[in-house]
Amino acid sequence: MKKYKIAVIPGDGIGPEVMRESVRVLEQIAATDGRFCFDFTWFPWGCEYYLKNGEMMPADGIQTLSSFDAILLGAVGYPGVPDHVSLRDLLIRIRHDFDEYINLRPVKLLHGAICPLEGVRPEDIDMIFVRENSEGEYSGQGAWLYKDTPQEVVIQDSVFSRKGTERVIRYAYELARKEKKTLTSISKGNALNYSMVFWDQIFKEVGREYPDVETHSLLVDAASMFMVKDPKRFQVVVTSNLFGDILTDLGAAIAGGMGLAAGANLNPEKAFPSMFEPIHGSAPDIAGKGIANPLASIWAVSQLMDFLGYEEWGERIIQAIEKQLVAKEGLTPDQGGTASTEECTETLLRYLLNK
Ligand code: IPM
Numbered sequence: 001m002k003k004y005k006i007a008v009i010p011g012d013g014i015g016p017e018v019m020r021e022s023v024r025v026l027e028q029i030a031a032t033d034g035r036f037c038f039d040f041t042w043f044p045w046g047c048e049y050y051l052k053n054g055e056m057m058p059a060d061g062i063q064t065l066s067s068f069d070a071i072l073l074g075a076v077g078y079p080g081v082p083d084h085v086s087l088r089d090l091l092i093r094i095r096h097d098f099d100e101y102i103n104l105r106p107v108k109l110l111h112g113a114i115c116p117l118e119g120v121r122p123e124d125i126d127m128i129f130v131r132e133n134s135e136g137e138y139s140g141q142g143a144w145l146y147k148d149t150p151q152e153v154v155i156q157d158s159v160f161s162r163k164g165t166e167r168v169i170r171y172a173y174e175l176a177r178k179e180k181k182t183l184t185s186i187s188k189g190n191a192l193n194y195s196m197v198f199w200d201q202i203f204k205e206v207g208r209e210y211p212d213v214e215t216h217s218l219l220v221d222a223a224s225m226f227m228v229k230d231p232k233r234f235q236v237v238v239t240s241n242l243f244g245d246i247l248t249d250l251g252a253a254i255a256g257g258m259g260l261a262a263g264a265n266l267n268p269e270k271a272f273p274s275m276f277e278p279i280h281g282s283a284p285d286i287a288g289k290g291i292a293n294p295l296a297s298i299w300a301v302s303q304l305m306d307f308l309g310y311e312e313w314g315e316r317i318i319q320a321i322e323k324q325l326v327a328k329e330g331l332t333p334d335q336g337g338t339a340s341t342e343e344c345t346e347t348l349l350r351y352l353l354n355k
């Protein structure tokens, strides 16, 4: 029987609450399927760990994680530790050091999910964002000069390498070709005269190899307007790290809310483990109350099943979430229900396993 080694980093706030549920779902899937099993190792890294040890994870943390097949991450960040420290030293560090250069984020409105837009049907919101995840605006490079003086200057560098830009754009073209979908590139070449002019150029260059893929190019400001006014024009979308960050929160808002939004941080070559996470963050305001929505985290499990090559399970999970939303059963408060985190998973499991 195939055994997958999974590293679980529950992290902070509601992270541990939703992570327990993801693991429960994976255990049930393995028990039902019978072809594979999971071996989970839990790592107590995060803000609490930082307050005790002065670091978000041990110095050899990355090395420790490198022997796993995949990582499940809950959420990172808590009041008391500056966000730029907690996030850069754990979440962004893993994305970067494991060269997880693709961040795949579905923006898909399921039947039964809440949508604040009028006159929009679920079929109208069915996008997949391919967010660059290793460089760009998140390079972490820059300088803080003449600190605390009137001459103070800060520089935050965006880094767009040819290799980094080509590979994410190529991945998006491949995905669009495979799924027979249109591809929209989102950039900002009219103002960012180096990085985004370069991005647009690479998008055209790589596109010559994909004459079968219908493409569109949009400026990020216009794209955010169209996501609200006319979301059906987007299918596969490729964009930079920061634009992808912002637009996928907008995407979550139009497709059921943060309680349903998931992301896969992929190293497609499988040279390093990939990481799967809900994108809602640690939500300190509801942490410890047992009401966090586990469905985003479970959606990330669906992405993990896809990545491991069990697409039928990936699909079944999404269908189960949809059935649950339509039935309005076992939903947490963010979805208008009164269920607890655990009750929500129990309902989900019933739909998933046809019990
Ligand atoms: C996300 C998050 C992170 C990001 C934060 C927490 C650093 O917002 O995964 O979208 O900006 O990538």
Ligand code: MG
Pocket: 245, 246, 249, 279
């Ligand atoms: Mg974000």
